[in-house]
Amino acid sequence: xxxxxxxxxxxxxxxxxxxxxxxxxxxxxxxxxxxxxxxxxxxxxxxxxxxxxx
Amino acid sequence: xxxxxxxxxxxxxxxxxxxxxxxxxxxxxxxxxxxxxxxxxxxxxxxxxxxxxxxxxxxxxxxxxxxxxxxxxxxxxxxxxxxxxxxxxxxxxxxxxxxxxxxxxxxxxxxxxxxxxxxxxxxxxxxxxxxxxxxxxxxxxxxxxxxxxxxxxxxxxxxxxxxxxxxxxxxxxxxxxxxxxxxxxxxxxxxxxxxxxxxxxxxxxxxxxxxxxxxxxxxxxxxxxxxxxxxxxxxxxxxxxxxxxxxxxxxxx
Amino acid sequence: xxxxxxxxxxxxxxxxxxxxxxxxxxxxxxxxxxxxxxxxxxxxxxxxxxxxxxxxxxxxxxxxxxxxxxxxxxxxxxxxxxxxxxxxxxxxxxxxxxxxxxxxxxxxxxxxxxxxxxxxxxxxxxxxxxxxxxxxxxxxxxxxxxxxxxxxxxxxxxxxxxxxxxxxxxxxxxxxxxxxxxxxxxxxxxxxxxxxxxxxxxxxxxxxxxxxxxxxxxxxxxxxxxxxxxxxxxxxxxxxxxxxx
Numbered sequence: 001x002x003x004x005x006x007x008x009x010x011x012x013x014x015x016x017x018x019x020x021x022x023x024x025x026x027x028x029x030x031x032x033x034x035x036x037x038x039x040x041x042x043x044x045x046x047x048x049x050x051x052x053x054x
Numbered sequence: 055x056x057x058x059x060x061x062x063x064x065x066x067x068x069x070x071x072x073x074x075x076x077x078x079x080x081x082x083x084x085x086x087x088x089x090x091x092x093x094x095x096x097x098x099x100x101x102x103x104x105x106x107x108x109x110x111x112x113x114x115x116x117x118x119x120x121x122x123x124x125x126x127x128x129x130x131x132x133x134x135x136x137x138x139x140x141x142x143x144x145x146x147x148x149x150x151x152x153x154x155x156x157x158x159x160x161x162x163x164x165x166x167x168x169x170x171x172x173x174x175x176x177x178x179x180x181x182x183x184x185x186x187x188x189x190x191x192x193x194x195x196x197x198x199x200x201x202x203x204x205x206x207x208x209x210x211x212x213x214x215x216x217x218x219x220x221x222x223x224x225x226x227x228x229x230x231x232x233x234x235x236x237x238x239x240x241x242x243x244x245x246x247x248x249x250x251x252x253x254x255x256x257x258x259x260x261x262x263x264x265x266x267x268x269x270x271x272x273x274x275x276x277x278x279x280x281x282x283x284x285x286x287x288x289x290x291x292x293x294x295x296x297x298x299x300x301x302x303x304x305x306x307x
Numbered sequence: 308x309x310x311x312x313x314x315x316x317x318x319x320x321x322x323x324x325x326x327x328x329x330x331x332x333x334x335x336x337x338x339x340x341x342x343x344x345x346x347x348x349x350x351x352x353x354x355x356x357x358x359x360x361x362x363x364x365x366x367x368x369x370x371x372x373x374x375x376x377x378x379x380x381x382x383x384x385x386x387x388x389x390x391x392x393x394x395x396x397x398x399x400x401x402x403x404x405x406x407x408x409x410x411x412x413x414x415x416x417x418x419x420x421x422x423x424x425x426x427x428x429x430x431x432x433x434x435x436x437x438x439x440x441x442x443x444x445x446x447x448x449x450x451x452x453x454x455x456x457x458x459x460x461x462x463x464x465x466x467x468x469x470x471x472x473x474x475x476x477x478x479x480x481x482x483x484x485x486x487x488x489x490x491x492x493x494x495x496x497x498x499x500x501x502x503x504x505x506x507x508x509x510x511x512x513x514x515x516x517x518x519x520x521x522x523x524x525x526x527x528x529x530x531x532x533x534x535x536x537x538x539x540x541x542x543x544x545x546x547x548x549x550x551x552x
Binding site: 004006007008009010013014016017018020021022024025027028029031032033035036037038039040042043046047 | 349350354359360361363364367368370371406407410411413414417418421422424425523527530531533534535537538540541546547
C-alpha cells in the first residue's frame with residue numbers, strides 16, 4: 001500500500017495530477033446540474049410572471 | 055468570392071449627414087466589383103478627413119517599440135536578439151488598436167446596414183473595407199517597421215527583407231482582425247474581447263513573421279517563412295471576407 | 308429513408324425529454340470504464356522502464372488532452388450545423404460543449420506540467436503540444452467570452468458559431484506553425500515517452516480511460532443541453548408541464 005501511494009518516488013506529481021483531473025470531472029457534473037436547475041427555475045419564473053400578467 | 059451582377063443593387067454612396075461622399079459616386083453600381091471599388095474609395099477619402107485617427111496606431115507602435123530598450127537594456131546587441139519578437143508583437147498590438155475603427159463609424163451611422171441590404175455582395179464589400187483599412191493602417195505600420203528595427207540595432211542589410219515580411223504579414227492580420235471586429239460590432243468595451251478573439255488566430259503570422267525577421271537579421275535567405283506568410287495571406291484573402299460578411303449580417307440582425 | 312429522427316432531434320421538447328432518458332445510459336458505463344481504467348492503470352500496469360511509476364500520469368493526461376480536442380471538434384460541428392440549417396438545438400449543443408472543453412484543456416495543461424517537471428526538469432515547456440494546447444484554451448475562452456458579451460441569445464449563438472468554425476479551420480494551422488517553430492528552437496535534450504509499442508497491460512487501461520471519458524462527456528453534455536434548450540424556449544407550452552413536475 002505504501003509503495004502504491006509512493007508511486008516510485010513520483011507521488012508529488014502523480015497524485016496532484018489525478019486530483020486535478022478528477023476535480024474537473026466532478027466540477028463539470030456539479031456545474032452542469034446547477035445550470036439545468038437554474039434554467040428550470042428561471043423557466044418557472046417566466047411562466048408564472050406571464051400567467052400573472054394582464 | 056463571387057463577383058455576380060446585381061441588377062437591382064445600388065450602393066448608396068451619399069447618405070446620412072456628415073458622411074457625404076463625392077456626388078460622382080452616387081450612380082447605380084452594376085457589379086459587385088464596382089461597388090467594392092466605390093466602398094474602398096469612400097473609406098480612404100473619409101479617413102483622410104480624420105487624419106489624426108490614422109496616426110494613433112503608428113504612435114502606439116513607436117511607443118511599444120520604445121518600451122523594450124528602456125525595460126530590457128540599451129545594449130544594441132541584446133536588442134538585436136529580441137528585435138524579431140519585439141517588432142512583431144508591436145505590430146500585432148498596433149493593428150489590434152487600429153481595428154477599432156474598421157467598422158465603428160459605418161456601424162454607427164447605418165452605412166453598414168445599407169451595405170448589407172444593398173443587394174451587392176457583402177463579401178466583396180467586406181474585402182473592400184478591409185483592403186482600405188489595410189492601406190490606411192497596415193501599410194503605414196509596415197513602413198515603420200524598418201525604422202523601429204534600426205532603433206533595435208538591426209543591420210541595414212536586413213531591412214528590405216523585414217519590410218517585405220511585415221507587409222505580407224499585415225495583410226493577414228488585417229483580414230483576421232476584420233472577422234473579430236465584425237463579430238464584436240457594437241458591443242460595449244469590446245477591446246479586450248477583440249484581442250482575445252484575434253490574437254490566437256494571428257499566432258501563425260507572428261511565428262512565421264518573426265522567423266523571417268530573424269533570418270533577415272542573420273543575413274540568411276528568408277524565402278521559406280516568406281512563402282508561408284504569403285500562403286497565409288492568400289488563405290485569409292479567400293476566406294476572411296466571407297466570414298466577416300457572415301459575422302456582420304449576424305451582428306446587424 | 309425516413310428523416311423523422313432528424314426532425315425529432317431538432318425539436319426542443321423531444322430533446323429535453325430524450326436527453327433525460329439517455330443520460331444514465333452514458334453515465335453508468337462511463338463510471339465503469341473509468342474505474343476499470345484506473346484500476347488497470349494505477350495497479351495492474353507495470354512501471355515504465357524509463358519513467359517508473361511517474362508515467363501513470365498518462366492515464367489522466369491523455370484523456371484530458373483527448374477531451375479538449377474532441378469537445379472542440381464537436382462544438383465546431385454543432386455550431387456549423389446550427390449556422391447552416393438554423394437549428395436552435397445545435398447551437399444549444401455547441402454552447403454546452405464550451406465549459407466542458409475549456410475545463411479539460413486546463414486539466415490537460417496542469418497534468419502536462421506535472422508530468423513535465425519530473426521528466427523534463429521543468430513545469431512548462433514551449434513544446435508544440437503544450438503551446439498548442441494553451442492556444443486552444445484561449446480559443447475556448449474567446450468563444451465563451453463572445454457568448455457572454457452578447458446579450459441577445461440568437462446573435463450570441465450565431466456569432467459564436469462563426470467564431471467556432473473559423474477557429475476550427477485555424478487549429479491545424481496553429482498546430483503546424485507551432486510544430487515548425489518548435490523544431491527550430493528545440494533543445495537537444497528533450498525526453499519523450501518514446502516507446503516503440505505499448506504493451507497491452509499499459510494500453511488497455513488507456514483505451515478504457517479514453518472511452519470512459521468520452522461516454523462521460525456525452526452524459527454531462529446531455530445534462531447541460533437540457534438547460535440550454537430550456538433557456539432558448541421563451542414560454543412555449545411544453546415547458547409548463549415539464550417544469551412544474
